Amino acid sequence: MIYDAVIVGAGHNGLVAASYLARAGLKVVVVEKNDWIGGAAVSRELYPGFTYSNCSYVSSLFRPEIMRDLELPRHGLQILPYEGGALFTEGGDYLGMFRNHDANRREIERHSPRDAEAYDRYARDVLRHCRFIRPMLLRTAADPASFRPRDIAELAWLGKQMFGLSEMAMYDMIRFWTMSIADYLDEYFENPAVKAYQAVASIIGTALGPMSPGTAYVLLHHAMGDVDGNVGAWGFARGGMGSITKALAASLKAAGGEIRTGSGVERILVSNGRATGVVLENGDEVSGRRVVSNMDVKRTFLKHVDEDELPASFVKRVKNFKIRGSSGKLNIALDRAPRFTALPEGAPNMKGDLHFTDSIEKMERAYDDWKAGHFSRDPFQDMMIPTMIDPTMAPPGKHFMSCFIQYAPPKIEGQDWTDADRDAFAKACLDQIEAHAPGFKDSILHVEVRTPRELEREVGLTEGNIFQGELTFDQLLFNRPVPGYAQYRSPIRDLWICGSSTHPGGGVMGAPGRNAAAEILRDVKMPKKDMSDAYAVL
Amino acid sequence: MKAEKPMQPDPRQHYLTPLRQTTFHPRTAAANRLNSWGPWGGYTTVLEYDDLAMEHSAIRNAATVYDLCPMVKYRVRGPEAAAYLNRLTVRNAAKLPVGAVHYTIWCDDAGHIIDDGTLFRLGEADFRICCQERHLPWLLDSAFGFEVSVAEETEEIAALSLQGPCSFAVLKAAGFDVAALKPFRMATFGFDGGELMISRTGFTGDLGYELWIAPDHALALWDCLFEAGAPWGLRPIGTQALDLARTEAGFIITNLDFVPAHQAVREDRVRSPFEMSLDWMIDWNKGHFTGRRALLAERERGSRWAFVGLDIDGNVSAEHAIVYHDRKREVGQITAACWSPTLKRNIALAHLERPYHAGKSDNLWVEVYAMRELQYVKLMLRAKVCDRPFFNPDRRRATPPGPF
Numbered sequence: 041m042i043y044d045a046v047i048v049g050a051g052h053n054g055l056v057a058a059s060y061l062a063r064a065g066l067k068v069v070v071v072e073k074n075d076w077i078g079g080a081a082v083s084r085e086l087y088p089g090f091t092y093s094n095c096s097y098v099s100s101l102f103r104p105e106i107m108r109d110l111e112l113p114r115h116g117l118q119i120l121p122y123e124g125g126a127l128f129t130e131g132g133d134y135l136g137m138f139r140n141h142d143a144n145r146r147e148i149e150r151h152s153p154r155d156a157e158a159y160d161r162y163a164r165d166v167l168r169h170c171r172f173i174r175p176m177l178l179r180t181a182a183d184p185a186s187f188r189p190r191d192i193a194e195l196a197w198l199g200k201q202m203f204g205l206s207e208m209a210m211y212d213m214i215r216f217w218t219m220s221i222a223d224y225l226d227e228y229f230e231n232p233a234v235k236a237y238q239a240v241a242s243i244i245g246t247a248l249g250p251m252s253p254g255t256a257y258v259l260l261h262h263a264m265g266d267v268d269g270n271v272g273a274w275g276f277a278r279g280g281m282g283s284i285t286k287a288l289a290a291s292l293k294a295a296g297g298e299i300r301t302g303s304g305v306e307r308i309l310v311s312n313g314r315a316t317g318v319v320l321e322n323g324d325e326v327s328g329r330r331v332v333s334n335m336d337v338k339r340t341f342l343k344h345v346d347e348d349e350l351p352a353s354f355v356k357r358v359k360n361f362k363i364r365g366s367s368g369k370l371n372i373a374l375d376r377a378p379r380f381t382a383l384p385e386g387a388p389n390m391k392g393d394l395h396f397t398d399s400i401e402k403m404e405r406a407y408d409d410w411k412a413g414h415f416s417r418d419p420f421q422d423m424m425i426p427t428m429i430d431p432t433m434a435p436p437g438k439h440f441m442s443c444f445i446q447y448a449p450p451k452i453e454g455q456d457w458t459d460a461d462r463d464a465f466a467k468a469c470l471d472q473i474e475a476h477a478p479g480f481k482d483s484i485l486h487v488e489v490r491t492p493r494e495l496e497r498e499v500g501l502t503e504g505n506i507f508q509g510e511l512t513f514d515q516l517l518f519n520r521p522v523p524g525y526a527q528y529r530s531p532i533r534d535l536w537i538c539g540s541s542t543h544p545g546g547g548v549m550g551a552p553g554r555n556a557a558a559e560i561l562r563d564v565k566m567p568k569k570d571m572s573d574a575y576a577v578l
Numbered sequence: 579m580k581a582e583k584p585m586q587p588d589p590r591q592h593y594l595t596p597l598r599q600t601t602f603h604p605r606t607a608a609a610n611r612l613n614s615w616g617p618w619g620g621y622t623t624v625l626e627y628d629d630l631a632m633e634h635s636a637i638r639n640a641a642t643v644y645d646l647c648p649m650v651k652y653r654v655r656g657p658e659a660a661a662y663l664n665r666l667t668v669r670n671a672a673k674l675p676v677g678a679v680h681y682t683i684w685c686d687d688a689g690h691i692i693d694d695g696t697l698f699r700l701g702e703a704d705f706r707i708c709c710q711e712r713h714l715p716w717l718l719d720s721a722f723g724f725e726v727s728v729a730e731e732t733e734e735i736a737a738l739s740l741q742g743p744c745s746f747a748v749l750k751a752a753g754f755d756v757a758a759l760k761p762f763r764m765a766t767f768g769f770d771g772g773e774l775m776i777s778r779t780g781f782t783g784d785l786g787y788e789l790w791i792a793p794d795h796a797l798a799l800w801d802c803l804f805e806a807g808a809p810w811g812l813r814p815i816g817t818q819a820l821d822l823a824r825t826e827a828g829f830i831i832t833n834l835d836f837v838p839a840h841q842a843v844r845e846d847r848v849r850s851p852f853e854m855s856l857d858w859m860i861d862w863n864k865g866h867f868t869g870r871r872a873l874l875a876e877r878e879r880g881s882r883w884a885f886v887g888l889d890i891d892g893n894v895s896a897e898h899a900i901v902y903h904d905r906k907r908e909v910g911q912i913t914a915a916c917w918s919p920t921l922k923r924n925i926a927l928a929h930l931e932r933p934y935h936a937g938k939s940d941n942l943w944v945e946v947y948a949m950r951e952l953q954y955v956k957l958m959l960r961a962k963v964c965d966r967p968f969f970n971p972d973r974r975r976a977t978p979p980g981p982f
Contacts, residue, residue, distance in 0.1 A: 150589060157715055164840070167843055168843060205845070209845060
């Protein structure tokens with residue numbers, strides 16, 4: 041049996057690519073090292089009655105075009121917009137975020153009347169950047185050096201987008217893509233908490249502090265998604281993030297695709313400069329006309345391909361690709377809802393993102409710990425309690441809490457993480473929550489602690505980097521992951537990459553997988569049937 | 579006023595009532611028989627009290643009261659307040675006498691309109707800006723280098739608009755003699771132990787006044803007006819009736835007739851004063867003001883858009899219709915339209931690409947989809963560019979005003 045495509049890794053991008061290819065009529069198989077599918081979009085029951093979102097925990101970037109093309113709602117996917125959010129401040133107060141425009145303005149006004157009136161213009165400016173980038177997400181980045189007609193046409197398209205901007209907008213865009221979020225926010229706001237809240241999305245998954253250049257783009261990366269057209273909004277996948285990959289798997293199977301779990305790829309087979317299949321850890325060989333790797337670029341080429349098969353310059357660039365681990369995760373089963381003293385009873389803010397870092401300064405100090413090779417003593421948390429909205433993830437009255445934590449370095453002062461390090465990391469986070477919600481610790485039924493060590497070991501993400509490579513300008517568009525190989529191809533013929541290491545990058549977006557499938561179909565000269573272009577930005 | 583002021587709960591729990599109530603809410607709510615509310619600038623305000631046609635008719639026949647509280651107000655004070663406002667706005671604020679008001683606009687550096695509003699000169703170095711949108715960061719940034727303070731004071735002043743041919747008579751009956759008050763002038767009166775400021779301004783294109791008072795005395799003012807106004811059938815009007823009247827007057831509203839520069843997501847939606855027919859306000863000789871250089875260049879170069887009044891065939895109003903030249907080429911967009919009960923004309927305000935506003939305005943058409951019993955009747959109606967204001971009666975300017 042020779043498959044048309046062997047997809048390595050049942051993460052969301054691998055499944056998206058596989059589903060599109062299967063729908064186009066190719067014979068595909070997805071091989072997965074774990075006994076379960078999902079990669080970092082996974083939901084597992086680690087405590088009876090509780091479903092976790094073990095890694096990724098919220099959805100906004102997942103392209104609606106893909107959900108529709110692959111009929112994911114029919115296969116069980118439901119995205120639930122979430123309702124609010126809050127950043128707890130040192131004095132025992134909080135800064136809330138509200139979906140209602142007027143409530144949101146009044147809340148900011150409570151902290152700074154000036155900032156309340158600045159917010160709309162800020163939101164407008166970020167939206168402008170989103171509108172510029174959104175059409176690029178479902179397009180293969182042009183290679184500016186190739187001079188092939190397709191690249192020239194794509195560059196012309198990009199040029200048209202650029203020249204559609206006014207002079208000022210062009211300046212703003214170049215600044216925004218390269219500057220730090222701290223500098224950017226200083227141009228709009230005065231209140232530390234208001235700035236800290238906006239900065240949240242600029243550091244998530246990134247081994248940079250809010251004062252590092254390039255973090256403003258990371259904010260954009262988190263703002264450019266949408267929930268049903270509401271750009272910048274985030275939501276939960278009902279039943280946990282694993283519901284996304286479960287729906288993808290169901291869609292794939294309905295299209296005739298196969299999934300094999302329980303044994304990962306040992307080696308990608310290369311013969312005469314062409315990929316011909318894979319050998320699994322259990323010794324099985326799976327033959328295919330092409331191999332599509334959903335693993336990150338480092339793992340794919342440095343661990344599973346014989347280095348001799350690759351040009352030295354390519355290997356060097358892959359080694360240099362920044363994929364630094366910066367975060368950890370706590371997944372907690374709770375006997376009851378935490379009671380944050382700052383929030384009024386019944387506040388809708390519990391149904392969204394919660395944070396304890398109330399200034400850019402504190403975020404940067406947390407990053408300083410990372411630079412010194414230690415996890416943050418006063419960590420930054422992006423916390424959610426999905427069960428405030430989703431009734432399916434815990435028994436009634438009980439809750440699942442997801443805590444995304446920065447910063448956690450890939451190594452502790454140069455040494456591998458130990459269990460003691462992991463426990464100390466967890467304690468720093470739990471202590472922080474307890475300080476804002478007394479009694480919280482007593483309600484804990486179970487905690488899953490994931491440092492970069494666990495993320496790499498289990499999910500396979502190099503250094504535990506959630507984006508399969510940092511989202512800095514030097515690693516975007518035609519430079520992602522490696523110049524000359526930004527179109528989902530590799531130096532080895534028929535070896536493709538489709539994970540978040542490729543354009544347009546990380547997050548549960550599905551775009552890399554979809555774009556890779558488009559390129560493969562182009563390569564085999566098959567029509568892009570059942571594959572929508574990006575919805576028009578009006 | 580005892581328990582009539584709305585309860586102020588835990589300020590953190592504002593999300594329970596995202597829209598604020600205006601100072602007059604106890605009165606407007608009691609009069610709002612249709613329970614018809616809409617949001618305006620963060621407040622809940624009445625759209626229609628009981629009957630739109632009756633409310634509009636009262637504006638042109640008798641006297642009406644409109645709750646103006648949500649208008650955003652900024653206080654500008656300091657020795658360089660006039661100089662600051664001259665730099666900020668396009669009109670000459672230094673020429674505005676104490677006790678006078680003028681309509682004005684302000685632009686960004688590119689010469690695009692940020693907002694329009696009225697500027698009140700309360701003292702030599704004391705001004706108030708009343709406008710539709712919020713601009714505190716812009717006003718503060720613009721104050722750099724000026725000896726001036728800028729403060730938002732929307733909640734500190736309650737405002738009512740008293741409009742209609744009998745509004746002078748109502749004020750007189752209420753004990754306020756404004757016979758000598760000319761248009762765009764203001765006067766102060768003692769009232770209820772406080773101070774009432776009356777300006778001869780309004781948004782209906784008719785005789786009318788705006789009344790400004792501290793919130794503590796606001797309900798007493800409402801009651802006083804309605805008692806005195808009873809013989810003239812004084813009635814409150816909602817935003818829908820006002821919108822009809824302002825369209826007849828040809829007045830524009832920010833975010834309904836143009837997108838303000840600081841809010842436009844799409845860069846081509848912004849407009850310059852030339853493009854909104856507001857360039858008459860620009861004082862080119864007063865020295866530098868924000869946007870001057872860009873506007874000078876635009877004056878040389880010419881503008882892309884024009885803002886016009888349209889007189890449309892037939893009696894079907896053309897809200898948001900596309901305007902065509904020769905029935906084919908899209909040349910503009912209507913932003914406000916109505917069958918005018920006062921004028922018996924089908925009128926509209928529209929953006930038109932130049933030169934279709936003038937040189938090539940002889941062959942304009944608007945495409946109207948009239949919903950009639952769940953079906954659109956599609957109409958192509960002839961439109962003619964015409965002068966604004968559509969409605970501009972002598973009684974609006976007469977001083978002293980007549981009794982009706």
